[in-house]
Amino acid sequence: MAESLRLLIVVDGLRAADVDSPAMPYVASLRDSGTSYQRAVAAFPSLTRSNAAALATGFGPGNLGVLGNRVWVGGEGVLNTGTVSDVRRLRDGGAMPHPSIPERLARLGLSTVVVGNGSAGCTELLNMGAAAGHGSAISSLPEREVFTSVAAGLLAELEALGEPPADDNGSLDWAVAAAVTVIATQRPDLMIFWCGQPDVANHATGLRSAEHRAALQHADRLVKQLHTAGLAGGECDLIVTSDHGFCDVGESLPVDAEIASLIFRYGLNDGDLVLTANSGALFGYFASTVAGHRRRAVVEELAHAEWAGAVFCADVDCPPTAFPMSTVVGGGSPLVPDVIITTRVETGKAEDGAAVALAMDVRLGGAPTSRGIHGTVDAADLAIPLILHGPSFTAATQQSAPAGPADVAVTLHLLIAGEELADADGRVLRESLRHSAETNPEVVAQNVERGGTLLRMLRCDDRSYLLGATPTRI
Numbered sequence: 001m002a003e004s005l006r007l008l009i010v011v012d013g014l015r016a017a018d019v020d021s022p023a024m025p026y027v028a029s030l031r032d033s034g035t036s037y038q039r040a041v042a043a044f045p046s047l048t049r050s051n052a053a054a055l056a057t058g059f060g061p062g063n064l065g066v067l068g069n070r071v072w073v074g075g076e077g078v079l080n081t082g083t084v085s086d087v088r089r090l091r092d093g094g095a096m097p098h099p100s101i102p103e104r105l106a107r108l109g110l111s112t113v114v115v116g117n118g119s120a121g122c123t124e125l126l127n128m129g130a131a132a133g134h135g136s137a138i139s140s141l142p143e144r145e146v147f148t149s150v151a152a153g154l155l156a157e158l159e160a161l162g163e164p165p166a167d168d169n170g171s172l173d174w175a176v177a178a179a180v181t182v183i184a185t186q187r188p189d190l191m192i193f194w195c196g197q198p199d200v201a202n203h204a205t206g207l208r209s210a211e212h213r214a215a216l217q218h219a220d221r222l223v224k225q226l227h228t229a230g231l232a233g234g235e236c237d238l239i240v241t242s243d244h245g246f247c248d249v250g251e252s253l254p255v256d257a258e259i260a261s262l263i264f265r266y267g268l269n270d271g272d273l274v275l276t277a278n279s280g281a282l283f284g285y286f287a288s289t290v291a292g293h294r295r296r297a298v299v300e301e302l303a304h305a306e307w308a309g310a311v312f313c314a315d316v317d318c319p320p321t322a323f324p325m326s327t328v329v330g331g332g333s334p335l336v337p338d339v340i341i342t343t344r345v346e347t348g349k350a351e352d353g354a355a356v357a358l359a360m361d362v363r364l365g366g367a368p369t370s371r372g373i374h375g376t377v378d379a380a381d382l383a384i385p386l387i388l389h390g391p392s393f394t395a396a397t398q399q400s401a402p403a404g405p406a407d408v409a410v411t412l413h414l415l416i417a418g419e420e421l422a423d424a425d426g427r428v429l430r431e432s433l434r435h436s437a438e439t440n441p442e443v444v445a446q447n448v449e450r451g452g453t454l455l456r457m458l459r460c461d462d463r464s465y466l467l468g469a470t471p472t473r474i
């Protein structure tokens with residue numbers, strides 16, 4: 001049993017601003033009494049699985065090759081990283097080349113348990129070693145084995161909880177009960193808890209709905225339950241964060257006809273350009289036979305589409321209206337798309353007069369409409385809460401340095417294993433460690449403008465952080 005429990009709770013789709021809601025008093029109290037990052041951001045693309053993989057490993061999406069929820073891999077086709085089988089095919093295709101934090105800890109004889117009601121693929125990404133016995137995974141979603149590599153003594157107690165319910169909130173409550181049981185009986189060195197709400201409510205009903213507010217209350221309650229369980233057995237370091245923020249939907253637009261027309265006009269054949277829909281971003285993959293000048297022309301036209309926001313293109317083929325991919329996606333994975341078209345976001349007004357980010361809900365292949373989306377470069381999608389609370393962290397401190405999911409992973413690894421991951425993309429958040437002599441790191445603004453968009457970026461400890469974007473063209 002670990003003396004000190006490290007508990008990472010990821011609340012899917014929780015916006016930084018949600019912590020100010022009256023629905024989240026417990027998380028707000030953690031923020032005020034612990035360390036809170038005012039400029040914490042999701043890794044780009046601001047999607048679930050790209051950030052889950054970064055949280056699991058300490059590496060960024062460009063090194064991991066896990067860029068989003070629907071990705072294309074040569075020889076495999078389009079993969080859905082929400083499913084276990086497709087995550088494993090993606091890894092076989094070269095993604096996730098580094099061991100995850102749970103796998104690294106297992107090699108040192110330290111234990112990790114991942115529990116959650118995120119998608120089956122998400123739970124898989126959080127600890128790909130669980131199937132091989134490197135830590136355990138417990139998933140309350142029906143399309144996956146519920147228990148992976150759970151110790152026999154614990155299994156009997158967990159089975160007493162009965163079958164996980166099929167509905168989102170029921171499965172979440174079941175996951176909390178399972179996590180509390182694990183903490184009380186096994187007390188692992190690291191527990192990662194993935195809370196699938198408010199993401200589900202935000203997509204389906206928007207950010208001003210009763211369902212959104214109920215989901216925040218639910219998340220707040222479970223953070224308290226898990227933290228209380230952690231404290232009952234000794235010291236507990238708790239990190240609360242999310243994988244991305246959210247935008248409201250302004251306009252919903254099917255783009256199949258426009259894309260088909262573009263493919264026809266450029267004389268592209270079937271399969272020359274594969275597009276995959278990722279909420280607020282479209283990923284594009286060119287066939288190797290499409291020459292550079294044609295790629296540039298196609299990307300140029302996509303960047304001018306009325307629904308497009310910032311566009312990112314493989315550096316070698318990048319036209320002046322798009323950003324080179326390396327601006328926001330570092331690393332050399334061959335699985336990085338050739339082009340990422342984020343959807344346009346405008347500032348609008350809610351019924352109560354509050355300013356809101358309104359994103360274009362760009363749909364492909366008859367996808368249903370959403371009331372909320374994420375995946376754009378808008379600050380609403382990128383800003384996330386990051387709260388560190390417990391004996392290892394400074395108390396009642398607000399940090400202005402930027403931070404992100406890869407940083408959380410390497411900081412947890414240092415705390416638990418006592419050693420640094422020298423080769424990782426993330427930086428140790430030393431400025432927040434109670435017994436560190438480090439002062440605040442130097443932070444330098446690094447803005448970049450292309451094609452009518454200004455990307456607001458910060459440079460800190462040799463890492464770049466994308467904070468948001470501002471349109472410069474009217």
Ligand SMILES: [Zn+2]
Nearest residue numbers: 012013048243
């Ligand atoms: Zn998510």
